[in-house]
Every structure is written in C-alpha cells, then in structure tokens.
Amino acid sequence: KQEVTQIPAALSVPEGENLVLNCSFTDSAIYNLQWFRQDPGKGLTSLLLIQSSQREQTSGRLNASLDKSSGRSTLYIAASQPGDSATYLCAVSISGGYQKVTFGIGTKLQVIP
Amino acid sequence: SQTIHQWPATLVQPVGSPLSLECTVEGTSNPNLYWYRQAAGRGLQLLFYSVGIGQISSEVPQNLSASRPQDRQFILSSKKLLLSDSGFYLCAWTSGRYEQYFGPGTRLTVT
Numbered sequence: 001k002q003e004v005t006q007i008p009a010a011l012s013v014p015e016g017e018n019l020v021l022n023c024s025f026t027d028s029a030i031y032n033l034q035w036f037r038q039d040p041g042k043g044l045t046s047l048l049l050i051q052s053s054q055r056e057q058t059s060g061r062l063n064a065s066l067d068k069s070s071g072r073s074t075l076y077i078a079a080s081q082p083g084d085s086a087t088y089l090c091a092v093s094i095s096g097g098y099q100k101v102t103f104g105i106g107t108k109l110q111v112i113p
Numbered sequence: 114s115q116t117i118h119q120w121p122a123t124l125v126q127p128v129g130s131p132l133s134l135e136c137t138v139e140g141t142s143n144p145n146l147y148w149y150r151q152a153a154g155r156g157l158q159l160l161f162y163s164v165g166i167g168q169i170s171s172e173v174p175q176n177l178s179a180s181r182p183q184d185r186q187f188i189l190s191s192k193k194l195l196l197s198d199s200g201f202y203l204c205a206w207t208s209g210r211y212e213q214y215f216g217p218g219t220r221l222t223v224t
Contacts, residue, residue: 004156032211043119043203043215051210089157093211101147101213103156 002027006090006104013080014112021075021107023090028068035064035075036089038106044089048075080111115140119204119216127224132177132191134219136204139185144206146187147213148179151201163187199223 003026013019023033032051036044048057048064050073056065063076077084087106094100116139126132138144148160159172161179169179176195180188187204204216 034213036215041201041218041220043217044205044213046212046214049210049212091157091213093213101157101159105154105156 002030002092002094002102004090004092004102004104006088006107008107009105010108010110012110012112015080015082017080017111019077019080019109021077021088021090021109023073023075023104025071025073025090025092025102027094028071029094030068030092031094032092033064033066033073034091034093034101035062035073036091038087038089047088077109080109082111082113085109085111115206115208115214117204117206117214117216119202119219121219122217123220123222125222125224126194128196129193132189132194132198132221134189134202134204134221136187136189136216137185138187138206141185141206141208143184146181147205147207148187148189149203149205151203151218157203161189194223196223 005024007022030052034049035047037047038044050057050066061078066073087108089106090104091101118137146163149157150160151157161171163169163181166181177191199222202219205213207213
C-alpha cells in the first residue's frame, strides 16, 4: 500500500526566504507526482506535475524534483511571499485503468511579512 | 479551458437526512471523475471514481453512493446521513496526462 509522508507538517518563514518542502513515498512504481496548493476552505490548485520519467519541473518561483529510486520529491519555493501562505500537498499516482492517487497530509506554510 | 463546479458550497444537515452533492465539468469530454473527502488533519480519502456514464467504482464501503447520469455530471448521495459523514467533499477530474483538477469543494456539517 502506497503511503505518502510530508515533512515538516508546518513551517513558518520570513518573507524573501527560499524554502524546501519534502515529500516521501513508499512505493517507487509511480506514474506521476503532483504538487498542490490549498488555501483554507478551498479546493486544491495544481502547481506542478512530474511524470515518472522526469526529474524536475519548474513554474515561476517553484521547482519540483523527483527521485523515484529513493521515493522522494521536493518542492522548492524561491523568494517566498506572504501570498505563498497555504497548505501544500503532494500526491502520487499509479495507473490501472483509472488514476489511483495517494495524498500526503500536507505542509502548512506561513510566510511572515 | 476546463472548469469544474460544485454545489452547494456549504451544507448543514441533521443526522438521518438525505444528501445530494453535485459536480459538473465544462470544457472536456469523457473525463475520469472522482469524489474525495477531506477530514481535518487527514489526507484526502478517495470515495468514488467513474470512467464513464453509469460506471461507478467505490473505494471504501460507507454510507454514501455516487452516480454519473451524464458525461460531465457526478453526484454524491446518501439516504441517511451520519455524524461521521461531516467533512469537506471535493470533486476532481483528470486530464489526458493524468493531471488532477479539483473543484472548489462542499463543506458538509452533519448535526
């Protein structure tokens, strides 16, 4: 059974700092890995999708890496801003006729002005 | 572009009452559709998924059911709500790249 762990559970940083969020998964036979952002009381917003054959993806100040063999992914946020404050979730999927996705509980990020 | 709608946004229902939550997707055809529940401090739990009209699979035995009467419509139902059904319900669909997109969610409180 796939398990996804995100560390730390919560993080508070001053504005402008670069930061790294970690995600680990137990079964390396994944199809893809997706990072999401969730604001309080809202749905999930997709940030980055990394296919199993890829090593990293970048979007603006965000960079996500994937190391399947070690079961790890990191989300790097450069020059953090107060608007980045949210919960960040990692999700891994396997393919089998439909996309079975396992989510981590998330890292709650607070960026202090 | 694709858009996913959910309603209602919030719902307060007494124990034993029925439930109907609706999800619709615009801008795509024949999507895979999913219902998730998110409880405080826990990860998202997959409840149901559908690969086509009338095709529903359940991940977890529970007090809920799902239906897909149209290609882009997904409905979550219950005949009698339990206190444990409270939570944040999210509908999602997947693209051809198997990228998941989520709706805004429904906050359900069972009293």
